[in-house]
Amino acid sequence: MKHPLANIILAPLIGAVVLGLFGKRMSERVIGWIACSTVGASAILSFYLFLQHREALELGQKFHEHLFTWINVGNFRADFSLLLDSLSAIYIMFVTFVAFWIHVFATGYMRGDKGYWRFFTYLNLFMFSMLTLVLADNFLLMFVGWEGVGLCSYLLIGFWFEKNANNDAAKKAFVVNRIGDFGFAIGLMLLFLKSGSIFYFSDSARGIRGAFDWAIEQPGDPLTWSAIFAGGITTIAVLMFVGATGKSAQIPLFVWLPDAMAGPTPVSALIHAATMVTAGVYMVSRASSIYVKAPSAMMIMAIIGAATALFAATIGLAQWDIKKVLAYSTISQLGYMFLACGVGAFSAGIFHVFTHAFFKALLFLGAGSVIIGLHHEQDMRRMGGLKKFMPVTFATMFVGWLAISGVPLLSGFFSKDEILYRSFIAEGLPDPWPKALWFIGAITALLTAVYMTRLMVLTFWGKERFSEGHGDTASHDAHGDDTHHAGPPRESPRPMVIPLVALAVGAAFAGYLGVAEGLSGGKIPNYFERFLEPSLASATLAREAANAPVTHFKAEAVLAEEFPEPSTAAGHGTEILLTVISSIIALAGIGIGWFWFNRKPLWEPPRLLEGKYFVDEAYDAAVIQPIKLGSKNVLWRIVDVHIIDAAVNGAGYLTSQLGSALRRLQSGLERSYVAFVVLGALLIIGYFAMK
Amino acid sequence: MVPLSWYLGLSALLFTIGAMGVFIKRNAITIFLCIELMLNAANLTLVSLSSFFGDVDGQLFVFIVMTVAAAEAAVGLAIIISIFRNRESLNVDEVDTLKL
């Protein structure tokens, strides 16, 4: 096939168009088939490309597909062209894989909803945007995908639009994202200004130079505060990171993600756990060449990542809504990813994205299964003892629970541990920071285990509290058809259960792709890290200008790349020690959580935590109310009414006054007309006389 | 010998009188008469210049002007008659229905 990458993107787009135009008249079965098959086709194609080009990608070859030249003005050029290298190959594989299973789950979850066709239209549209974001080969096209996923997020959060709270949540997501996007856009403009290009890599066939090649040639910025504002590469990096904090819910722009749980659970799983929120991490990793030259930006990223991780974990401990716990857990895990990128371990960050996609999607879908099983109940205070009613859900969530807690041998263990190790030995940061960041990460890991155990205990073990009345409507999943039939909870139907199993397998075993080398004494290579090596800059190795040349799909010569040396024996020792510590922390956390919450499941958390540190309220008071007040009193009352309206009305008034005055000229009396004629004649004669 | 400027001065004087007449008088026919006076003043200028410079074109032009003046007088008077029929008055100031 001539344009495989384009087909990967276009399959879901076609699905979205077909469902959008004709879906209203189709049956649920047909809609489900169309939606899942488009994503499935993309998945199969992604895996096929990976298998076909694996060696080439590993050596750093990049495959371009040029669809059309979009903008070519002066020396600014942006194309609709796609790039397959090791980073994007990994991403499209797990994104399409996880998305496929979530689509299948959603066919069961959304059954009976009157917006069934609309849901899958948006979901496919989202896939199109996400794949465009990942496969783009220049920042502008990535930004198109970035905006597209933001749009689809808005559409899907506010899917049950009859309820106003959902619309508010959708708007909040969009607006907060926009703030981040503003920073991102300025960063891109600055990047273009400095480097002359917004393409990632150079392509001699099209005569373009890549921004990363420019970045590689720059001397590194110093690690100072002033570098951030100097307008150089650090400023670019920081601005782009602002966009990442918006899209990936870090401090200070994380506030939209918990509210986004108002959307249907498959949406939360796909967009707000596995894919869209990781776009920020993708962008930072993609631009790693820029970040390694901006140590101040990386330090900020690491600190914010660690702080967000701890902060969100403490809030997650205090939430009652099962989806909110998972939302804060997502924010916390995203913090880990940024911590990794901040200390220069980009491949560890991507690895955590990879494993997190599996277990977080699994956990969300499991929560969805529980919610449906209990007839749209989301408050954990009214769950309990579900272990025997929903065994498959329980088993799969069990796996997810262990994975996220970092229990050894499951996927989360390997990825989280890698991050902690890398931050401990980080070289780019001044001295107390690496150890301090490790410590924060370790505490967060402990808390993660505790709150996830709390979630599992409250939901699956203990006393059955679900028949104690459905009083509180605020916690209900606002489904279209809220069927309140009595009866014990049952296991979910097969379309919902099979994806759970598939994702559980991934959550269990995906970690083995990236076993840190230290753990095996250097014998088992870290396949994941090796594969990603050509696409990510390394903070420690100074990369020189010779990247692999870009080729198109009819490939030519491939330039061999060097691999980093495997870690030393002393490094192995530290790594094994830290790994042991992490395992102890994970098991300790589970133990604490088990005993604590089995004894007192309905333990009241402190109000500060339960109220999420009142961040939303603070933002409201500090930012939103002043804006509202300012808009109403200054901008509306003064500027709009008195200045703009006055100008417009004044112009009209002036014109009518002028008209009234001029009206007197046409009096109908010929004598005055003659007077004007004579006057004119006088003037003309006078003019010629004076000459 | 009468210098040219005298003739031109006379013409200017007559023209001014005619212009003022159009301006001041309210009777439609009197206004018309003053218009004719202005035309004659112009004719005088043309003839005097033509004579002094030996060019027959000026006098030819006067010939045409007279013809046109005749035609114009005929039509103008016809208009005045029809206005008079409607209003019973020759006062120009009463014909002001075109005012805004």
Place this chain on the structure above:
Amino acid sequence: MEKVLFIVFAAIAVASALNILLQRNPLQGALSLIATLASLSAIYVTLHAQFLAAIQIVVYAGAIMVLFVFVIMLLNVPKDQPQIEKQKWLRYLAIPFAGLLMAEMFYVIRSVKPITLPAMPADGAGDAVGTVSSIGKALFTDYLLPFEVTSVLILMAVVGAMVLARREGD
């Protein structure tokens, strides 16, 4: 000698012109205009423009003014109607405008070179300017088109006058 003639006829012309302004009755205004036209005709003669002088009397004084007088008689305005005047302030503009107009014109006239009239060839022979033959020649050769167009113009005027002046139902 010629100067005297000029001054006499000029005086008559100006006086009659002023009289038009001073008279209330349009009929008397018309008669004053005839006097002006006649004196102008005399001045044309002093300018060696015999043909035009004759035409002036025949066409202007003889035809146009007669038309005027006929119309005045036809219209028969009763005299005791109050004269409505709107925009009285225009009256006060007259003298300033007149003064300005005269001033400008005299300013222009002062730049005219003192030229004297070329002598008239004896016995009205040949092609001196102003004779019938010279005008006739120019009219029917160089200016034939305006001549023909003028005749069409007169036709239009006749038709127009007839249409405008007829009563309803004629």
